[in-house]
Each structure stands twice: as structure tokens, then as C-alpha cells.
Amino acid sequence: MRRISAHYIFLDGEIYSRPIVTLSDEGIIADIAINQTDIDRQPLTEFYDGILLPDLVDAHSHTELSHLAGAITEGGGFTAFARSMGEVRRGFTPEERREAWQRADRELWEQGVGAVGDICNGTTTFEGKQSSPIAYTNFVELFGLGNSSADPARRVAGEGIGAGLRCGVTPHSTYSLSEGAFADAVAERGEVPLSIHFMESAEEALLYRGEGEMAEWYRQTERTIDFAHYGSPTERIIRQVPAERDILLIHNCFVSEEDIERVESHFRGRVSWVLCPLSNHYISRTTPPAGMFLRKGVRVAIGTDSLASNHSLSMVGEMAALSAQGIPINKVLHWATMGGAEALGIEDRLCRLAVGRKSGIVTLSGLGREMEFTDATTLRRIC
Numbered sequence: 001m002r003r004i005s006a007h008y009i010f011l012d013g014e015i016y017s018r019p020i021v022t023l024s025d026e027g028i029i030a031d032i033a034i035n036q037t038d039i040d041r042q043p044l045t046e047f048y049d050g051i052l053l054p055d056l057v058d059a060h061s062h063t064e065l066s067h068l069a070g071a072i073t074e075g076g077g078f079t080a081f082a083r084s085m086g087e088v089r090r091g092f093t094p095e096e097r098r099e100a101w102q103r104a105d106r107e108l109w110e111q112g113v114g115a116v117g118d119i120c121n122g123t124t125t126f127e128g129k130q131s132s133p134i135a136y137t138n139f140v141e142l143f144g145l146g147n148s149s150a151d152p153a154r155r156v157a158g159e160g161i162g163a164g165l166r167c168g169v170t171p172h173s174t175y176s177l178s179e180g181a182f183a184d185a186v187a188e189r190g191e192v193p194l195s196i197h198f199m200e201s202a203e204e205a206l207l208y209r210g211e212g213e214m215a216e217w218y219r220q221t222e223r224t225i226d227f228a229h230y231g232s233p234t235e236r237i238i239r240q241v242p243a244e245r246d247i248l249l250i251h252n253c254f255v256s257e258e259d260i261e262r263v264e265s266h267f268r269g270r271v272s273w274v275l276c277p278l279s280n281h282y283i284s285r286t287t288p289p290a291g292m293f294l295r296k297g298v299r300v301a302i303g304t305d306s307l308a309s310n311h312s313l314s315m316v317g318e319m320a321a322l323s324a325q326g327i328p329i330n331k332v333l334h335w336a337t338m339g340g341a342e343a344l345g346i347e348d349r350l351c352r353l354a355v356g357r358k359s360g361i362v363t364l365s366g367l368g369r370e371m372e373f374t375d376a377t378t379l380r381r382i383c
């Protein structure tokens with residue numbers, strides 16, 4: 001048996017004071033008590049500074065790009081980033097990639113992440129994931145205007161499933177796939193949702209009008225697009241993705257209230273809006289409109305994106321960035337835990353502190369007097 005206490009605990013969307021959590025020898029939560037007295041002087045009870053949280057969910061990452069840490073210059077804008085990615089992503093040995101991935105996986109775990117929605121373009125992370133304590137949902141991404149079907153991604157997903165991993169096929173975005181390939185990628189009916197990069201830059205919508213840097217780049221490289229007739233990324237999502245599918249939309253820096261309403265009213269499946277504010281800042285100095293999502297009352301989750309577009313894979317930085325936009329702390333914590341778990345469809349099993357459940361326990365410490373994030377705020381796994 002283990003007894004854990006702290007100043008606060010986060011339970012189902014609210015923060016409570018002076019908790020004691022009792023764990024059985026098997027790590028199952030046997031009891032959660034709040035408003036206890038003398039919590040830092042209880043016998044056989046570990047006491048921690050800050051807030052006790054369940055495992056966090058990094059709802060959008062590309063851990064297989066961990067070897068690209070620092071390889072792409074910051075602030076060059078979205079089209080420049082996409083072009084650089086194509087140039088730098090291959091110049092590393094399998095050993096370098098494996099070591100970088102192992103390091104990222106360990107850091108994610110130690111900093112409290114228990115589940116990741118991870119984009120995969122190949123099989124390089126599959127072996128490591130078989131022995132990782134983190135529950136990965138693998139979105140095998142179809143990418144490239146040259147594809148006419150989803151077969152390349154389907155083959156990779158097949159290997160992952162064969163290795164016992166949770167894998168599904170997903171289209172990369174509304175600007176990087178032909179009609180046929182996109183339709184094929186969304187037609188798969190597994191238990192894994194879709195995870196689509198969406199409105200990360202203003203270029204995406206401009207492309208549908210033949211304007212902007214991305215359209216110019218496509219013209220220079222003689223890539224033809226057959227989807228401009230949809231008129232916008234939102235209309236393409238609505239008309240090409242079956243309404244019953246669960247979907248994660250990633251980034252959302254340039255969505256409007258009308259886009260949110262259009263998408264929310266179309267889907268009968270679960271829609272999750274995933275925000276990665278530090279990646280957006282790294283690539284193009286943009287910010288997702290977090291306050292608008294809060295006002296709309298829609299499901300939000302948080303992602304770190306990748307070490308190619310972020311200084312670290314720590315969720316605390318993303319949470320601090322959202323808090324700095326005025327999002328209340330209990331909402332930030334909800335988005336980082338239950339929001340992500342619901343996005344990945346794992347909320348019945350993971351990432352919730354409740355009697356009878358097995359969950360990791362994480363502390364968020366070093367907050368300021370008003371529970372604001374500071375430079376000293378850290379996440380640390382205690383079990």
C-alpha cells in the first residue's frame with residue numbers, strides 16, 4: 001500500500017485541497033480523500049508540493065522526428081518549414097534516430113505523459129513502443145500529392161498492428177493529398193480516430209484560391225491539385241470525411257467560429273480540437289485562438305507536435321502558453337488530461353484519478369500564488 005498527499009488534487013475538472021490518495025500494492029486507487037488535516041505530517045504518507053494529476057495526454061506528436069531537434073530554424077514561416085522538412089528528414093543513421101526516440105519516450109514518461117497520439121510515417125518507432133510504458137495511439141499518416149491510394153500507409157499500419165500496437169491510417173492534411181488518396185485514407189473503419197493537420201497556416205485556405213506561398217511552391221514544383229473545387233479546407237473536411245468518424249483536428253490557428261460550427265454540426269462522431277501553441281510559435285510565430293475554443297465549449301486537447309518544431313516535448317510549456325492566453329487553470333488541466341484521453345478514445349481506461357482505476361500520478365509544482373504558471377513550474381511523475 002502507498003499513501004500520497006499534496007497541497008491539491010485535480011479530479012474530473014476541478015481542483016480540491018489537501019488530498020490523500022491510497023494505492024493498493026497492485027497500484028489500483030483504493031481511496032481518494034480530500035480536505036484532510038495535517039497532510040504533511042501523516043504517518044506513512046508521502047507529501048508533495050503542488051497539484052496531483054493523472055497521467056497527461058500528449059494528443060499530437062511526431063516522436064519519430066525526435067532526431068531533428070534543432071535542425072530547422074525558428075520563425076521562417078510555414079511553407080519554409082514544410083520545404084526544410086523534406087530536405088533534412090533523411091540525413092540520419094537508424095542508430096541516431098533510435099537513440100533520439102528512446103530519449104524522447106523516456107522524457108515524455110518522466111514528465112508525466114501516459115498516452116500519446118503519435119503520427120507515424122514509417123515503422124522506426126514500433127519496436128521501442130512495444131516496451132514503452134506510454135500508451136501510444138499511432139496515426140499512420142498518408143502524405144504526398146503523388147499518392148493515388150492509401151496503400152503505403154495501410155502497409156505501415158499493418159506492420160504496427162502485427163506488432164501489437166494501436167494503429168490506424170489517417171490523411172496528413174487537406175493540402176497534401178489528392179481527392180482519391182484522401183478518400184481512401186478516411187474510409188478505413190478501425191477503432192482509431194483520424195488525426196488531420198488543419199488550418200495551421202493562412203496558406204492552406206489561400207491554396208484553394210490559387211493564391212499565397214504554398215500555391216506558388218506547388219506551381220514551381222509542377223504539382224497539380226484536384227481539390228480546389230471544395231473552396232476551403234473546412235468544406236473539404238466536411239465533404240470528404242464520413243460524419244460518423246471520430247476526428248482530431250490539429251493546430252487550428254486560422255479557424256473561425258463559423259468553421260467550428262460547420263465542423264461540429266457535421267460530425268456525429270467525436271471532434272477534438274488539438275492545440276500545439278509552442279510549435280505554432282516556433283514555425284511561424286502564430287498562436288491558436290484558445291479563448292475561442294473555450295467560449296464555444298468544444299472538446300480541446302493539447303499536443304507538443306515534435307522536436308523538429310519545438311524546443312522540448314514537455315506538456316508544461318504548452319499548458320503555460322495556454323494559461324498565458326487567459327485559459328483558467330482547471331480548463332488547462334482538463335484539456336491536458338481528459339480532453340486528450342477523449343480525443344484518443346482511451347478515457348475509459350487511462351488518464352483519470354478515480355477509485356478502482358489504475359493511473360499514473362503526476363505532480364504539477366512551482367505554480368505562483370494565483371496558481372499561474374511560472375518559470376519554476378514543472379511536471380514530475382511520482383508513480
Ligand SMILES: [Zn+2]
Pocket residue numbers: 060061062119197250305
Ligand atoms: Zn504535426
